[in-house]
Amino acid sequence: MSVGQTIKHKTQAFKGRVTERIGRTTRNRRLQREGRADQISGNLKQSGDKAKDAFRH
Numbered sequence: 073m074s075v076g077q078t079i080k081h082k083t084q085a086f087k088g089r090v091t092e093r094i095g096r097t098t099r100n101r102r103l104q105r106e107g108r109a110d111q112i113s114g115n116l117k118q119s120g121d122k123a124k125d126a127f128r129h
Contacts, residue, residue: 077121085114 092107094100 078118081114081117081121083114085111085118088112088114 088107088110090107091110092104095103095105095107
C-alpha cells in the first residue's frame, strides 16, 4: 500500500466524520448519511489495503 493511498483513505474517513457532524448540527439527515457513508468507505478501503499487505508479507 502506498503512502498516497493511505493518506487518501484516511482523508476520506475524516471528511466523512466532519460531514456527519455538520449534518447533526444542522439536523440535515442527508448530510449525516453522506458523512457516515464516506467514513465507512474510507475505513473499508484502509482495511482492504491492510489485508493486501498482510498477504504480501
